[in-house]
Amino acid sequence: MDPLWPISLNTASAVIDDELMDGITIKEYGNISLDNPVFVEGLPDVGLVGVITTSSLIDQLNMELYGHIESDLLPAIMVLHRAELLHPVRLYASGDGRIVLLTSEIALMPTSYYPLAYSLIDWAIRNKVSKVISVNGYPVPNRLDIKKPQVFGVGNGKDAVEFLRKHGVEVIEEGFIAGFYALLLRESKKYRIPGLALLGQSFPKYPDPGAAASVIDKLAEMLGIDIDVKPLLEKEDEIKLGLRDLMKQTEGAMRQSHKVIEEHLPAMYR
Amino acid sequence: MSWWFEDREESGFKEGYIEPLIEVRETEKEIVVRADLPFVKDKDGVKVEVSGDELEISAAMGRAIKWEKWGVHQRRQSYTQYRTRIRLPTEVDVGSARATFRDGVLTVSLPKKVTKVRIGIE
Numbered sequence: 001m002d003p004l005w006p007i008s009l010n011t012a013s014a015v016i017d018d019e020l021m022d023g024i025t026i027k028e029y030g031n032i033s034l035d036n037p038v039f040v041e042g043l044p045d046v047g048l049v050g051v052i053t054t055s056s057l058i059d060q061l062n063m064e065l066y067g068h069i070e071s072d073l074l075p076a077i078m079v080l081h082r083a084e085l086l087h088p089v090r091l092y093a094s095g096d097g098r099i100v101l102l103t104s105e106i107a108l109m110p111t112s113y114y115p116l117a118y119s120l121i122d123w124a125i126r127n128k129v130s131k132v133i134s135v136n137g138y139p140v141p142n143r144l145d146i147k148k149p150q151v152f153g154v155g156n157g158k159d160a161v162e163f164l165r166k167h168g169v170e171v172i173e174e175g176f177i178a179g180f181y182a183l184l185l186r187e188s189k190k191y192r193i194p195g196l197a198l199l200g201q202s203f204p205k206y207p208d209p210g211a212a213a214s215v216i217d218k219l220a221e222m223l224g225i226d227i228d229v230k231p232l233l234e235k236e237d238e239i240k241l242g243l244r245d246l247m248k249q250t251e252g253a254m255r256q257s258h259k260v261i262e263e264h265l266p267a268m269y270r
Numbered sequence: 271m272s273w274w275f276e277d278r279e280e281s282g283f284k285e286g287y288i289e290p291l292i293e294v295r296e297t298e299k300e301i302v303v304r305a306d307l308p309f310v311k312d313k314d315g316v317k318v319e320v321s322g323d324e325l326e327i328s329a330a331m332g333r334a335i336k337w338e339k340w341g342v343h344q345r346r347q348s349y350t351q352y353r354t355r356i357r358l359p360t361e362v363d364v365g366s367a368r369a370t371f372r373d374g375v376l377t378v379s380l381p382k383k384v385t386k387v388r389i390g391i392e
Contacts, residue, residue, distance in 0.1 A: 144377070205293045206291050237308035241309065244291055
């Protein structure tokens, strides 16, 4: 039995109950053969760090459009780029099939989180994803005083925590995490896929390219790839202004997903 | 939608301004308002006015922002400033208000008006 895959599975059928994935379809275009990919999730959240990070990866790694998410749980929105009609929630893959990422140009409502998380983990199992990595911001009130944001980590098990520490990431030991990435970590843990989150100290309610740059540096080191963050930092103002509307949408979604609890102390504090 | 491109008669604001992203935090003693102002380079271009329970912020960008191909209404629009008016959750002591501008972020600290009175117990 493959040590990474303790679950014996029929790759032709869903691993997770169809009812749980209700309404979510992951459409793959079949243009790239995947090779035990790392799956990077960068949906809109704190500081839009995930969106900025995945945009940089798409750009610098020349990643190709690999698929999209279809669902009646998503808003009735399509996006136009260079006159091409695109789904707003999309998958991109590297040419060698070793990295697949998920990004979005719209804020997702919390009603879609559960079925989307189940669908993505089902997809991850069927495609033998080696690791699930969420890239996100960690809201800090004193972000203005921080010149170079630190990256913190959350791991879904001992192996993931060790992996984070091996790469010099300070692991969050106590606290809450909330939002889509919390669900993704929960489900990846259930099906024993190594899963982790990289969280850059970030403005809570503004797009934060500086936080994204710190996250990109760490992610690139972990994946063994070269990403130059200078172009990102040089275009900081343009990115902040360009993502302004998405940040406003995302703020509404974050309120509904109880994001504020990340600032609270758990009851069983040790 | 807050990419204004026509006159707003009720406020007298002119076309070509953007509402900035705003964060409002309230503590027991003060209200702190933060505005993200990309492309505003120094405090000279920023104006902050407060009266009672209302805060007005305007700021000139260091350059005009233009979109050539965006949508229909916003096409070939040019934006050169930020403007916003915020209703505060409570009245503030305007004389003690302070503002700083650093790294493109405006922070306005507004101490609350003291309205608490201690009642003696008979």
